[in-house]
Amino acid sequence: MKTPLVLVLAAALAASPVAAADGPPKASAAATLPAEATKRATVVTHDDTLAYVVRVEAVPLSNPKGEKQAEVVVTSYTLERTDPKDRPVTYLFNGGPGAASAYLQFGGVGPKRLPFGGPDNAPSDLPKLVDNPDTWLAFTDLVFVDPVGTGYSRASGDGKAFWSVEGDVESLSRVVAKHLAAREQLVSPVYLAGESYGGFRIPRIARKLQEKDGVGVAGLVALSPVLDFAIRDGENTSPLPWVTALPSLAAAARERKAPVTRADLADVESYAAGEFLADLMKGPRDAAAVGRVSARVAELTGLDPELVRRMNGRIDIRTFVREIGRPEGRVGSLYDANVTAYDPYPSAARASWDDPVLDGSMAPLTRAAVDYYGRELGFRVDNRRYELISSEVNRAWSWGRGQSLPESAGALREALAADRRLKVLVAHGATDLVTPYMESKLVLDQIPAFGDPDRVRLAVYPGGHMFYSRDASRAAFTADVRKLYGAAE
Known part of the structure; x- marks a missing residue:
């Protein structure tokens, strides 16, 4: 992830x-x-x-x-x-x-x-x-x-x-x-x-x-x-990588509408360490848990609910930075999600781009x-x-x-x-x-x-x-x- x-x-x-x-x-x-x-x-x-x-x-x-x-x-x-x-x-x-x-x-x-x-x-x-x-x-x-x-x-x-x-x-x-x-x-x-x-x-x-x-x-x-x-390892079996990423994904989505402070993310931190973690622990075979996670993650990230549902509510960072700018043909930076550049291959099935922040600096x-x-x-x-x-x-x-x-x-x-x-x-x-x-x-x-x-x-x-x-x-x-x-x- x-x-x-x-x-x-x-x-x-x-x-x-x-x-x-x-x-x-x-x-x-x-x-x-x-x-x-x-x-x-x-x-x-x-x-x-x-x-x-x-x-x-x-x-x-x-x-x-x-x-x-x-x-x-x-x-x-x-x-x-x-x-x-x-x-x-x-x-x-x-x-x-x-x-x-x-x-x-x-x-x-x-x-x-x-x-x-x-x-x-x-x-x-x-x-x-x-x-x-x-x-x-x-x-x-x-x-x-x-x-x-x-x-x-x-x-x-x-x-x-x-x-x-x-x-x-x-x-x-x-x-x-x-x-x-x-x-x-x-x-x-x-x-x-x-x-x-x-x-x-x-x-x-x-x-x-x-x-x-x-x-x-x-x-x-x-x-x-x-x-x-170790915290960022084992995303196929461990919920921790998804839990720790969610507040930053939500911060990027919210910042596109208004300035964000950490206080503005208190609800996301609480959800990530509570209900989100509990539902992730149930695994993808629990349809009710997947449904709850997908709906809430789509709401927090601003991504297409159907896309989030197909990914069982587990959004990797490269998918996120590509999807948030896809309507404008742009991709975000992994180093700062709201710094974007044009996607050189906007119609490609798999994303391929230089990072806007790292490459630009x-x-x-x-x-x-x-x-x-x-x-x-x-x-x-x-x-x-x-x-x-x-x-x-x-x-x-x-x-x-x-x-x-x-x-x-x-x-x-x-x-x-x-x-x-x-x-x-x-x-x-x-x-x-x-x-x-x-x-x-x-x-x-x-x-x-x-x-x-x-x-x-x-x-x-x-x-x-x-x-x-x-x-x-x-x-x-x-x-x-x-x-x-x-x-x-």
């Missing part, structure tokens, strides 16, 4: 001209990166004009023999008028696996941003960066990390050692610890933020830092994460990043390609062995239990179908209070996977993140 995030990205990459222009990069073709580059700049926020230093550099990773195994590029933004040792520092990661940090860096958190992800954006948009008045730089220094194989980061040899659930966490925790030591910020409060698979990463990185690197983490901010991949973001590093910062890399989303990393990723699908809810529990000061914010967009917010609600509701139930909070904003692409949602999210940092002081 639910296309796993890794497969969504892989499908988009296969069709993308940015990723397919001359084939995937060769991780073994290592080349030395330029020396670090720095620049002073300013950004105008809602309250102030901030002067800062931006620095891009490579953090080397070596084996026990001292042989370099990889170079991980990090881009840091440090406020000039404060002592870095007295200021929080936040390490930020995007997802994929195989995505560089440009989505967070130039999308909603860094001091410069590129508008993308909206209904009017297109691959041909010019990569013009503008001031981000909602930048987190107002309350924390920022370090954006490009894992091995993404951005300009590369392995010296075969990168597969880094392209697994465990290898990824091991390498990125070392990057954080090494960078903190090199910049003499080991006494600074440390925060981690991650989007999508990056949100899956950060509880595990926090636990690794606690256990092996002697670094405590003050707070975690997970944007549109998957905390437990890849070219502008890639151009913006290459221009920013090369022209603005003087960090020119001519011997390797900038990988916004690497198909090579994505295809080669090892998800582990054994019978259990990967999860980071356990690491989150352990990190919270180990440190009573740790605060967590999990943020989602209401109309995101790739990582529906109800999945995170299900996980977080099962975590003990550990003395204070307010230490872990779920926030839902208007918008999709990259909800911060909407101005009002970005401002509201930044305000909530600022409160988290204040609460941790």
Whole structure:
């Protein structure tokens, strides 16, 4: 029912001209990166004009023999008028696996941003960066990390050692610890933020830092994460994937008529976890249950009741985003269902299209990043390609062995239990179908209070996977993140 995030990205990459222009990069073709580059700049926020230093550099990773195994590029933004040792520092990661940090860096958190992800954006948009008045730089220094194989980061040899659930966490925790030591910020409060698979990463990185690197983490901010991949598995026998998707489907349908907040979805959440779940448990052989489910799902999603009935009330996300726009010959994005594009094959029996949000943002973001590093910062890399989303990393990723699908809810529990000061914010967009917010609600509701139930909070904003692409949602999210940092002081 639910296309796993890794497969969504892989499908988009296969069709993308940015990723397919001359084939995937060769991780073994290592080349030395330029020396670090720095620049002073300013950004105008809602309250102030901030002067800062931006620095891009490579953090080397070596084996026990001292042989370099990889170079991980990090881009840091440090406020000039404060002592870095007295200021929080936040390490930020995007997802994929195989995505560089440009989505967070130039999308909603860094001091410069590129508008993308909206209904009017297109691959041909010019990569013009503008001031981000909602930048987190107002309350924390920022370090954006490009894992091995993404951005300009590369392995010296075969990168597969880094392209697994465990290898990824091991390498990125070392990057954080090494960078903190090199910049003499080991006494600074440390925060981690991650989007999508990056949100899956950060509880595990926090636990690794606690256990092996002697670094405590003050707070975690997970944007549109998957905390437990098992929840979205087994739709042929498990009702959970259908239960967790329904509120987001209803949010998309309702938003087409009027703005929607999470409070507006309380009835759908209650139905999904109650009568809907109970009827799904009865199975397709119970005609009365199927009839009740089909009628209610058709009402909530706005889809043709006969179509919903043929599908026994179980609407997969690709069917939904195609059917809601079919009268206009358009298809929606899995990343934000109400961002649509023309269906290239509107009469085809099986849907085939590039995702309007993902495909529409890849070219502008890639151009913006290459221009920013090369022209603005003087960090020119001519011997390797900038990988916004690497198909090579994505295809080669090892998800582990054994019978259990990967999860980071356990690491989150352990990190919270180990440190009573740790605060967590999990943020989602209401109309995101790739990582529906109800999945995170299900996980977080099962975590003990550990003395204070307010230490872990779920926030839902208007918008999709990259909800911060909407101005009002970005401002509201930044305000909530600022409160988290204040609460941790």
